[in-house]
Amino acid sequence: MKKGLCLTVCFLITGSILPGLADTAFAFDGISRSFLKAGSLLAAVLGIVGISIAGFLAGKSYDSYTGWERFTHGAGQFFNREPFQKDSPTYEKTDQHERLHHVDNLIARIKSFAMLMAPPPGGGEPKWSPDMGVEALPEPLKTYYLKDTAAYSQTLKALQLMQKQKEDWSKWETQFAIADYWSKAFGSLFEAAILYPEDPKGSPEEWDFRFIHRKSPLRFKSPAHASKLIKKITHTFGATLVGVTKLNPDWVYQGHLRGVGTGDYEVPKHWEYAIVFATPHEWDMFYSNAVYGTSFDAYSRERIIGTRLENFIQQLGYPARAHVPPMHYDLITPPIAVDAGLGEQGRMGMLITPELGANARLAVVTTNIPMEVDKPIDFGVKEFCKKCKICAERCVTGAISHADEPNIEFGYKRWRIKCELCFQVWCSMATSEPGRGCRVCLAVCPYSRKNNWLHTLSRHIDSRDPTGISSSMLLWMQKKIFKYPEARDFMPPPEGSNATYHKPPDWLVTEEWFDVDKTW
Amino acid sequence: MIIYSPFFKPVFWIIMGLLYALVIAGAPLWAQDLGLNITWWKWILSALWYGLLSFTFAGGFTLLGEKEPGACDRFIRYHMIIVIVTGAVLGFLIKAV
Numbered sequence: 001m002k003k004g005l006c007l008t009v010c011f012l013i014t015g016s017i018l019p020g021l022a023d024t025a026f027a028f029d030g031i032s033r034s035f036l037k038a039g040s041l042l043a044a045v046l047g048i049v050g051i052s053i054a055g056f057l058a059g060k061s062y063d064s065y066t067g068w069e070r071f072t073h074g075a076g077q078f079f080n081r082e083p084f085q086k087d088s089p090t091y092e093k094t095d096q097h098e099r100l101h102h103v104d105n106l107i108a109r110i111k112s113f114a115m116l117m118a119p120p121p122g123g124g125e126p127k128w129s130p131d132m133g134v135e136a137l138p139e140p141l142k143t144y145y146l147k148d149t150a151a152y153s154q155t156l157k158a159l160q161l162m163q164k165q166k167e168d169w170s171k172w173e174t175q176f177a178i179a180d181y182w183s184k185a186f187g188s189l190f191e192a193a194i195l196y197p198e199d200p201k202g203s204p205e206e207w208d209f210r211f212i213h214r215k216s217p218l219r220f221k222s223p224a225h226a227s228k229l230i231k232k233i234t235h236t237f238g239a240t241l242v243g244v245t246k247l248n249p250d251w252v253y254q255g256h257l258r259g260v261g262t263g264d265y266e267v268p269k270h271w272e273y274a275i276v277f278a279t280p281h282e283w284d285m286f287y288s289n290a291v292y293g294t295s296f297d298a299y300s301r302e303r304i305i306g307t308r309l310e311n312f313i314q315q316l317g318y319p320a321r322a323h324v325p326p327m328h329y330d331l332i333t334p335p336i337a338v339d340a341g342l343g344e345q346g347r348m349g350m351l352i353t354p355e356l357g358a359n360a361r362l363a364v365v366t367t368n369i370p371m372e373v374d375k376p377i378d379f380g381v382k383e384f385c386k387k388c389k390i391c392a393e394r395c396v397t398g399a400i401s402h403a404d405e406p407n408i409e410f411g412y413k414r415w416r417i418k419c420e421l422c423f424q425v426w427c428s429m430a431t432s433e434p435g436r437g438c439r440v441c442l443a444v445c446p447y448s449r450k451n452n453w454l455h456t457l458s459r460h461i462d463s464r465d466p467t468g469i470s471s472s473m474l475l476w477m478q479k480k481i482f483k484y485p486e487a488r489d490f491m492p493p494p495e496g497s498n499a500t501y502h503k504p505p506d507w508l509v510t511e512e513w514f515d516v517d518k519t520w
Numbered sequence: 521m522i523i524y525s526p527f528f529k530p531v532f533w534i535i536m537g538l539l540y541a542l543v544i545a546g547a548p549l550w551a552q553d554l555g556l557n558i559t560w561w562k563w564i565l566s567a568l569w570y571g572l573l574s575f576t577f578a579g580g581f582t583l584l585g586e587k588e589p590g591a592c593d594r595f596i597r598y599h600m601i602i603v604i605v606t607g608a609v610l611g612f613l614i615k616a617v
């Protein structure tokens with residue numbers, strides 16, 4: 001729009017300052033001299049009006065808020081979702097839908113294994129070791145793995161790989177020093193000793209109310225006011241995208257509640273609404289996944305936003321609980337973001353948004369502020385995923401489904417991710433810890449391109465074409481024009497070559513800045 | 521960086537606009553000197569073709585800016601085929617019709 005305005009302004013200026021030149025050109029066409037003179041006077045006036053408008057817009061633009069760029073005021077959420085809104089999300093719900101169980105969460109399972117396999121604080125033997133077998137696992141792990149024996153052996157293999165990764169790290173530490181320390185610097189914000197937001201202690205009926213000091217909540221003028229203010233505030237706290245939805249209880253884990261522990265719990269009554277927000281990873285780092293990448297930059301930003309939002313809402317007099325990455329959740333975030341219209345779930349299981357593609361990490365705050373909710377959207381991701389499969393082709397262990405149609409899980413239609421196989425890759429990369437992850441599927445996704453005019457234009461065209469022709473053309477171009485490393489190349493030698501999708505930015509390359517012997 | 525300068529950005533687009541304006545002012549003179557009878561629809565087609573050529577290079581160099589030199593190369597090559605074919609058709613239409 002700004003460019004259009006500038007171009008208009010300069011056309012008007014041209015009309016006013018080039019009458020002499022124009023005289024020759026237009027007089028040649030027989031246009032009278034007095035008409036040209038009147039036109040140039042008008043153009044001079046319009047030029048002043050135009051430049052005033054340009055100045056006004058430049059002054060108003062959040063681009064000028066250095067250090068507080070436009071996303072902090074919501075301008076990063078620029079996609080007009082209204083034409084794409086639907087009454088129900090693009091995932092399909094069957095009659096047999098059910099609430100997720102905490103043990104369905106891979107990270108929760110791995111955490112349980114870590115606790116079982118570590119020696120107790122007072123010394124002595126660990127509670128469990130792999131040679132004791134699946135039967136010796138405590139519930140609910142035992143039942144889970146008895147049902148899925150393949151997942152059990154895949155988990156054991158991942159645990160072995162994890163050990164090897166630790167031993168191998170010294171081989172890579174110098175090469176990937178900046179990337180690793182940069183990641184850990186972000187991760188330092190969620191070490192157990194300095195956890196923001198603090199992990200709940202006690203029941204939600206106490207913990208989620210702990211900062212409330214008002215006798216009664218500050219009443220909003222209307223649910224629309226509530227939703228609008230909460231979104232604006234969440235943006236100022238640092239979120240790029242924000243949405244609001246009623247919380248579907250199926251997305252809240254059963255079998256465990258933070259602050260209380262393992263057991264059967266109803267979804268707390270005050271978790272009526274979910275405010276879901278997204279921030280991206282640093283883009284250049286994100287494209288150099290996996291070895292130069294990390295999830296921790298976006299995670300730590302999400303945690304800070306969650307801490308602030310939880311506190312702000314409680315000061316207003318309403319209960320609130322932040323559910324933040326990497327594992328401090330009582331619920332699963334991508335479907336909540338789908339319900340709130342932030343995007344759609346992709347083949348690789350993650351949220352794909354119109355603004356950030358799959359470069360969107362999520363957190364949720366649950367509350368009972370009566371708010372106007374957002375509608376889910378359909379901007380063509382599901383149909384595109386059916387044809388694309390780029391993420392599945394680049395996934396080292398085949399954790400992502402190649403099926404044309406989504407499967408049914410927990411009564412919902414979605415492409416199944418074999419989490420254990422994914423985790424094996426996390427434990428195999430040339431990184432200091434599995435927590436650094438992989439994210440190759442997110443980086444190679446065609447929706448995860450930066451918001452320059454070219455990709456924004458492609459996304460706008462694709463989402464507005466009901467025939468699917470443009471999506472097929474764009475996909476064809478994507479596969480012809482962009483070249484990706486082969487899946488295996490992402491692995492460390494000898495299997496692969498520590499390949500990255502893009503070259504890493506110079507600020508992540510150790511040998512650019514440090515006096516080291518380059519042996520790689 | 522200069523491209524983010526609040527001064528440079530609008531000035532750049534103003535200069536671009538001046539250039540386009542000069543193109544528009546000069547094009548009829550070229551047509552007359554070359555003895556071409558260019559009707560309104562031929563002007564529109566020519567402008568679209570010029571847009572396509574601009575798109576080809578703008579798109580290619582955007583990809584280069586994104587650290588995708590290979591994609592830049594392939595993008596420009598594929599689009600240049602379309603530009604050359606449509607350019608030849610347009611040239612024929614302008615001369616013959």
Ligand code: SF4
Pocket residue numbers: 346347348384385386388389390391392441444445446447
């Ligand atoms: S890479 Fe392709 S198939 Fe995978 S999530 Fe992205 S669009 Fe869907």
Ligand code: SF4
Pocket residue numbers: 348394395396397398399400421422423425426437438439440441442
């Ligand atoms: S993160 Fe890596 S291993 Fe996991 S699904 Fe994505 S590409 Fe596959």
